[in-house]
Amino acid sequence: MFPTLFRRMAASAKEPLLRRAPLSVVNNPYKARKVWPPNFKELTVQQQLRFEKKYKRRIMLASRSPRWEKGVKLAQLITIVAALVWILFYSEFEWWGQKYKPSEEIRRKTNYLFGVVDPEKRYERRKDAPPPPPPKGEEESK
Template sequence: MFPTLVRRLAQATKPQANSAVSGTVKLKKVWPPDLKSMSMQQQLRFEKKYKRRLKLATARPRWDKMVRLGQLFSITFVLGYMVLFMDWRDVPTPFDPIREKFYGFFGVFTEETRKLDRRDRYIPSQPSTK
């Protein structure tokens, strides 16, 4: 790796492939354009075109979509946590009916009801009903 680096540094530079840079071909348009020589309408048209092209060149649709989804999921998670699981310290909130329905629906998954549902296994803490 190091000999290759030294060899490449010692080589002469290659000529530019773009002939417009070397001056053999005359450019069609001068860049950047002289805005002082343009009329107001031409300046406006040029600025609109430049902004549109710049926006298209810098567009990152996949990144933007992932950022939007990340924001959506994080806001949804925080709001869901606040409504369903956050301890409000005995303060009545407008979310109480939603919390009661949620815990009523998922109440069958609590530890107490899980022990009562399975009759096929022996639970020493409960007396046998047979």
């Protein structure tokens, strides 16, 4: 097993790599089937139209950017949702002849993320929480 491996590693390549590396129009092994772009003076009107459509389609496909489109759609969605939240929770306006003003309770709850970070409840402990540790300045009772 190892002698074969060493023999193959020591053998030279069939073709030098540098001779194949720089591809050009002359030594390209993959020849094009058709000349692109075609000479439009030799084509009929129908063939010209077909090639124009093909070229436009290729340009459109090459210019597509799915990540950019997804980002733009996400930004639009976030903007619309933020505008609706602002309109419903914070703005005061007239709706079909009636004044609309969101209640102070709704405003307060949304300001503090529905009570999660409410400053009034910041230092409250849950009923099922363990007792707090004693302050470090005081000695523990013996």
